[in-house]
Amino acid sequence: VQLQAYGGGLVQAGDSLTLSCAASGRTISGYTLGWFRQAPGKEREFVAGISWSGGRIFYGDSVKGRFTISRDNAKNTVFLQMNSLKPEDTAVYYCAEDRARWRDVVLTDAKEYVYWGQGTQVTVSS
Numbered sequence: 001v002q003l004q005a006y007g008g009g010l011v012q013a014g015d016s017l018t019l020s021c022a023a024s025g026r027t028i029s030g031y032t033l034g035w036f037r038q039a040p041g042k043e044r045e046f047v048a049g050i051s052w053s054g055g056r057i058f059y060g061d062s063v064k065g066r067f068t069i070s071r072d073n074a075k076n077t078v079f080l081q082m083n084s085l086k087p088e089d090t091a092v093y094y095c096a097e098d099r100a101r102w103r104d105v106v107l108t109d110a111k112e113y114v115y116w117g118q119g120t121q122v123t124v125s126s
Helices: none
Strands: 002-006 009-012 017-024 031-038 045-050 057-059 067-072 077-082 091-101 113-116 120-125
Touching (some): 017 120, 031 067, 031 077
Parallel strands (some): 009 120
Antiparallel strands (some): 002 017, 017 077, 031 045, 031 091, 091 113, 091 120
């Protein structure tokens, strides 16, 4: 599967932005999808994940209440709606697919995700 993340850009603090991650090559149905981010000089951080059923969703503490993850299996796409953006949200955002199919959980360890998109830059100015 190939994952293509897009939708990043330069916004001001308090603005909203929606990232999309489009998959090609095969269906994402059955797989947990996650969003991670990495800021310069920092480790990759789990942002949000959604199980294949959509029934399990998990967010990193720093984005709870501001970000919303969703998926459209028919469109083979996962989304990340980001509201009330802060300068500390500035990072390259990556989407990734869980290594195992049909496990209806959301794991936060990047090592559990085997396919990664190329990343999209989000810059939030103060």
